[in-house]
Amino acid sequence: MTEPVIKPVTESATDQTPFKAIPPCAGLLPLSIGALDLTEQPHAQMTLLIPWEGQETALSKALEKAHGVALPGVGQSTQSHATRALWFGHNQVLLTGPAPDPALADLAAVTDLSDAYACLRLEGAGADRVLARLTPLDLRDVSFRQGAVARTEIAHMAGALIREGEAAFGLMVYRSMAATLVHEVSDAMQSVTARAALGGE
């Protein structure tokens, strides 16, 4: 154990070096096993929108006007360039990318959740098989098309899954559980890779 360094504070003014921002999966990712890659999504502004009673249509229009994305349907997402609106649960939409237009606050509860989630991307042949080891969600192409969003259980954690491509998924869990998620996903990646080497399912 090292001796704690005790230095007298001489200056009363604040050290103005900005805080270092540490992403939820710092030191844990990226990770490649076999044909599968697990990466942390770049940090993006994330804003939860809960429309006020009866304001869904107005919110959709305002979102489209300010950010180019309409309010997504249940289990869906809308996208325009780097801006996405993800259906995020009962009466909830997560806007990712831009800082929200202040006018949205008239139509919805606007809450910053940029730091609340660990956002991962799993990509590669067999990504669906990796997730089949972690979630009870039906991930078949017919049930979970590109752009689909589901709030579901991922390795015992409440989370969200986003179909980002044929063999690419976005995974979200609360930030504090990032290490557990990485552990569980990498374990499943190893399993799927070892199975693929056997030539089986």
Add this chain to the structure above:
Amino acid sequence: MRLTCPLCGARDRREFTYQGEAVALSRPDPDAGPEAWNTYLHLRENPAGWRDELWYHEQGCAAWLVVTRHTTTHEVRKVQLARDVAKAEGTA
């Protein structure tokens, strides 16, 4: 076991939290009297048959649901958003 959430579709039971009979929706007035409050808090029918019960889609969309389930076969006949049921009761 699976439940079909009106929003999310058929989902595994582990996403849901069970809360008991749906009588909790019919909260008596504060002055309804001890009888009504005792019934509301403590008396449950526990039928061998159809029953409305409350489930929370906790690991999913966070909607409270009213599930009409047969207690002996586990057949589920209907799943509604508790908000819709409560609003309908409020206007009835």
Add this chain to the structure above:
Amino acid sequence: MRLSKGGLIERAKPLTFTFDGHRYQGYAGDTLASALLANGQRVMGRSFKYHRPRGPLTAGPEEPNALVTLGHGPTQEPNLRATTLELFDGLAARSQNRWPSLDFDLLAANDLLAPFLGAGFYYKTFMWPRAFWEKLYEPAIRRAAGLGALSGQANETRYEKAFAHCDLLIIGAGPAGLMAALEAGRAGADVILADEDALMGGRLNSETLSIDDTPAHAWAAHTVAELASMPNVRLMPRTTITGAYDHGTYSAVERVSMHLAAPNDAPREAFWRINAERAILATGALERPIAFANNDRPGIMLASALRSYVNRYAVVPGRAVAIFGNNDDAHRTAADLLDKGVHIAALIDSRPDATCTLPVRFIPGAQVAHATGRKSLEAITIATQSGTDRLQCDVLAVSGGWNPTLHLTSHMGARPRWDAKTAAFLPAPDAIPGLIPAGAVTGRFSTHAALEAGLTAARDALSVLGLKHAQTDLPTAEDAPYAITPLWAVPASGMGKGRAWLDFANDVTVKDVKLASSEGYKSVEHMKRYTTQGMAPDQGKNSNIGALAILADATGRSIPETGTTTYRAPYAPTTLAAMGAGGQGKGFAPERLTTSHAATLKAGAPTVEAGLWHRPSYFPRPGETHWRQSCDREVAMVRSHVGITDVSTLGKIDIKGRDTGAFLDFVYTNMFSTLKPGRVRYGLMLREDGHVLDDGTTACLAPGHYVMTTTTAAAGPVMRHLEFVAQALRPDLDVALTSVTEQWAQFAIAGPRSTDLLNTLLDDAVTDEGFPFMACGPVAIKGTPARLFRISFSGERAYELAVPARYGAALFDLLKARAEAMQGGAYGMEALNVLRIEKGLLTHAELHGRTTAFDLGMQGMMSKKKDFIGKTASERPGLMAPDRERLIGLRPTGAVKQLLAGAHLFDRDAEATRMNDQGYITSACFSPTLGHAIALGFLVRGPDRIGEEIRMVDHLRGVETTCEVVAPQFFDPDGGRARD
């Protein structure tokens, strides 16, 4: 002996393996049993109770005898059926339940004691003296009786669990299952076809049948190849469907790599949960034996098993084969063996009217009454109407008819129904919603019937799924009728000496079942438990129906009157490792780590779990050797200087909307609609039954915008509760609830110098005038927007400072360094707990679900001006009765200075018995501030007894002392330190 040609084994791939240390050779495609039989090794195990030598009875998963242990050390796996264990190069298996060796087993002496070891023997014999059961009898019996053992070492092998979804699950890949898969696959349905065998085809691989004029096994292979080419069909060989559950959920165990010499980190097994819109049960049927004296001798096997060994594995397990049956399958067996040039000693058919066109010695209307030979069958005694006849043979194929493999149809409670025509139980209609039984499992045993049923079942399923039929043609196949005359046990007369086995695996005989009946165990459920019939690893697959028939006969009832026991999941023995896959080690529960976790570990702090969160216990300094030293220092540090601790784990719920004030008034006992922006208020939340749910502070950040904090433990339940109120009780209120627990990293800064410390960080300094006790508002640190709350859980002047979580680690480091520079530092859960106990502040030790606001001395917080959750119920007289156990403080007065949480309280002079119980301690600690132990607890009429001396007794830990009842606020009772 191996036949020189034929079979579905790969002769180009010879494999070497060992059994009990002896080296043998087999081929790819063999099972351990077929390879051992090919090498002339027919004894593969010893029986459970009598240690009789046993060989395989079957060639499949229902095997009761040939149970072996595979491997050594941590991965050693006992009780595997040699009949399904696929051979691989280097396989090393051992026999079980024998000592010193399989060939010479000393415990075989039990067999001679058989007259004394019948059903219920243990219950009757080892009753006295009572104490001997646990110490002597049971351990001795357990050693003698039993199966293989685990190593006792931790198994690090990978197992996994997984989920699958499909339109149609087809269980079993025999003719019915393959036909169904073909039709459904061609129709475009999303199909999973699962079969427990490595080679799909079911009985088609073991029979010499033709389908569409090609050999049946070739048709099966061709069909499997077509299915494998379909992207919408998923083949799951080596996968046993083990259970049927609600709403189309099925469990399955897949043997992923246990058949491989080099599994290369692939999971050994996978436990699947399969969700299917529709399912087809095409599990076929299992042949059943006939009971006669010594019918367990090695060499006696089921006729279908013999055909499997001969046709699929090209193995003839003897030189002279006799065949005994009560149905036409016996004849089919004879034909197959003749075709292979095997000598048939006799074909014995119990049906007097049976005829036979085969060139064999045919004995109709006769029964095999007795077998001789010990480690191998040598001869049988045939009883005919004219007398008995002895016949030399070393293999006897027995066919007692077929039992449909309907187990899954019972998993949701349905009882199978008896069908007299097939002398078998058939699946109850609609036993499992969405599951269609097809083929032999419905008692239709011809190949044609199976194919047709598979096709029909698939079309039924396709219609439900809204898919068009594929118009697959029904292939041509044999459609022989099933003619059977029931024969369960050859009657004892003319049987000679010897017991007749029903349950081979648990050593239950015909006599045992009769004994159970004569001793009053006439219910099938009682008979089962008394004799242990059906309770072995095969779960009675070979013996249930036979035992039932004998019980029916013994009790003078019919079989349907007698009923059957219930089949429960799992269908086949399942390893706990597979079922518990993913639940070990880190997989047991998610870990929630704060942003200061890495710094906490770096500082050498041990962590403690709080729910799923990992929080620091204490931060040891050099020279501190005991947690109490660190804890006491940290408490003193906060009381005299400044301490910091991570409080991010507390639940934080963002509440917005025009009706937020009304909403908070409804969920809290006290008023919140009057709270002004920039202010924080402590709130108490009840359950509707009037007991306390949680407490915490709620801050008003702006009009219509609040942030509620919950205790760490109740964060989830409170969110659930608030959502319930918002959605189901008060949908008229427009409020939006968002959990922001993880958005903010929040740190308590506590102690007389907390303001000083804070002002070294904040871009704009705070003052007491601008930021008094219970104020809140936005601040900035290094340009980063933050939230500041002047609240205290320590009783000291204190703040909580929140920043977006990505800055949490940096802020913690900075706070810790600044605090250390002011003779302070980080403190952990231990000190946090002491600080709050000294102040009489509450946690879920006190808010344990049975306490009311009245009990906690907070009845003043129950607003009279409004309705709120729990109000009406909390006004019940019983919840405010003066003699309730109410919150008090305690300090020791006796010689023993220790107070313990969980200890109970008694009047000073009363006996410490349950009837005299006066209360209990919920929280206790040593207070370094006061220099003695303190505790919070609940005491009958507590607040009225301040100053009274009472008695504390901890029966569990054997600690007893006297203590004085005091107010629960030990330190700074008027709260001036936090406020001023």
